Amino acid sequence: xxxxxxxxxxxxxxxxxxxxxxxxxxxxxxxxxxxxxxxxxxxxxxxxxxxxxxxxxxxxxxxxxxxxxxxxxxxxxxxxxxxxxxxxxxxxxxxxxxxxxxxxxxxxxxxxxxxxxxxxxxxxxxxxxxxxxxxxxxxxxxxxxxxxxxxxxxxxxxxxxxxxxxxxxxxxxxxxxx
Amino acid sequence: xxxxxxxxxxxxxxxxxxxxxxxxxxxxxxxxxxxxxxxxxxxxxxxxxxxxxxxxxxxxxxxxxxxxxxxxxxxxxxxxxxxxxxxxxxxxxxxxxxxxxxxxxxxxxxxxxxxxxxxxxxxxxxxxxxxxxxxxxxxxxxxxxxxxxxxxxxxxxxxxxxxxxxxxxxxxxxxxxxxxxxxxxxxxxxxxxxxxxxxxxxxxxxxxxxxxxxxxxxxxxxxxxxxxxxxxx
Numbered sequence: 001x002x003x004x005x006x007x008x009x010x011x012x013x014x015x016x017x018x019x020x021x022x023x024x025x026x027x028x029x030x031x032x033x034x035x036x037x038x039x040x041x042x043x044x045x046x047x048x049x050x051x052x053x054x055x056x057x058x059x060x061x062x063x064x065x066x067x068x069x070x071x072x073x074x075x076x077x078x079x080x081x082x083x084x085x086x087x088x089x090x091x092x093x094x095x096x097x098x099x100x101x102x103x104x105x106x107x108x109x110x111x112x113x114x115x116x117x118x119x120x121x122x123x124x125x126x127x128x129x130x131x132x133x134x135x136x137x138x139x140x141x142x143x144x145x146x147x148x149x150x151x152x153x154x155x156x157x158x159x160x161x162x163x164x165x166x167x168x169x170x171x172x173x174x175x176x177x178x
Numbered sequence: 179x180x181x182x183x184x185x186x187x188x189x190x191x192x193x194x195x196x197x198x199x200x201x202x203x204x205x206x207x208x209x210x211x212x213x214x215x216x217x218x219x220x221x222x223x224x225x226x227x228x229x230x231x232x233x234x235x236x237x238x239x240x241x242x243x244x245x246x247x248x249x250x251x252x253x254x255x256x257x258x259x260x261x262x263x264x265x266x267x268x269x270x271x272x273x274x275x276x277x278x279x280x281x282x283x284x285x286x287x288x289x290x291x292x293x294x295x296x297x298x299x300x301x302x303x304x305x306x307x308x309x310x311x312x313x314x315x316x317x318x319x320x321x322x323x324x325x326x327x328x329x330x331x332x333x334x335x336x337x338x339x340x341x342x343x344x345x346x347x348x349x350x351x352x353x354x355x356x357x358x359x360x361x362x363x364x365x366x367x368x369x370x371x372x373x374x375x376x377x378x379x380x381x382x383x384x385x386x387x388x389x390x391x392x393x394x395x396x397x398x399x400x401x402x403x404x405x406x407x408x409x410x411x
Contacts, residue, residue: 156379
């Protein structure tokens with residue numbers, strides 16, 4: 001995820017302090033890892049250096065850290081460009097899941113690879129169930145549902161791959177060692 | 179507490195075995211997903227549990243009563259009262275309206291016409307499709323038909339609902355909305371659900387998942403007996 005662009009997006013509606021940005025980030029992207037304050041200020045420092053944001057006053061009463069930031073014209077243009085750029089479809093073949101099965105077949109045997117696939121499938125299934133409970137809770141917001149859907153869809157794809165690979169692991173092992 | 183119990187179920191279609199000695203318990207109010215590849219015997223298991231098919235061997239007991247030896251009429255009566263069945267395509271009666279379709283199981287069970295209609299309207303409302311009361315299936319979308327079918331399956335407040343790929347013909351969002359309703363309503367009245375699906379994300383709605391393979395439960399499918407054996411070379 002591109003934290004700088006997300007922060008630019010959060011500033012598009014008006015000036016914000018660092019702590020407000022952190023709060024808005026965690027609220028809007030509840031499935032993402034909560035943003036650390038250090039990361040917020042480090043990112044703001046880089047955006048400031050690059051001329052994408054500008055200081056917009058300081059809340060004296062609240063102390064020196066309460067600097068507010070505003071988007072510059074250049075920042076708005078950068079945000080606009082980012083929103084208009086299609087992300088390269090990531091084929092996910094660099095996934096650790098994939099690498100682990102390859103290595104298991106190289107250094108061990110089909111049982112080891114199959115054992116890993118089965119254990120991984122169980123972990124994925126449990127996470128899928130947790131996310132499903134989250135999105136079907138009566139208190140779930142649309143943001144919760146959409147965020148959970150994103151994770152569920154990827155886990156679902158992984159699960160299908162784990163299943164089909166389980167079926168193919170013996171053939172794959174023969175090929176690796178032929 | 180176990181309500182529905184299957185032991186050593188065997189069922190073949192001609193020379194082709196579909197179930198090969200399967201044993202399974204379903205507790206009250208439990209939602210169990212039955213998954214596995216095509217042809218693994220999922221639907222046959224569901225049909226045997228629901229009393230639609232008779233197993234060639236093994237037994238099915240419902241609250242301590244062995245039901246697989248019952249007559250077709252007795253098993254059919256069970257399906258009208260304590261069991262509900264839901265298929266991939268709603269199988270609504272084309273000539274009847276939404277409310278008439280939902281009221282049908284109650285009428286067959288001897289409920290008066292007025293009370294049956296009131297219950298049907300209530301269930302359509304609970305599924306968020308009160309407006310379909312006077313609409314015939316031909317004028318409904320797939321998702322609407324399936325909501326009517328769920329209302330019809332739950333109107334008798336069955337103790338077990340058997341659902342065979344209930345979202346299979348629907349798009350993802352519609353299917354998931356439907357399942358959310360189904361799971362919530364079943365939970366409210368402690369109806370157990372046996373949910374046959376081949377989709378992991380649908381199985382994730384269940385309390386428990388059973389993976390089948392070649393007519394038996396594949397315990398390694400849940401990683402229970404997963405051999406993490408096999409040392410490095």
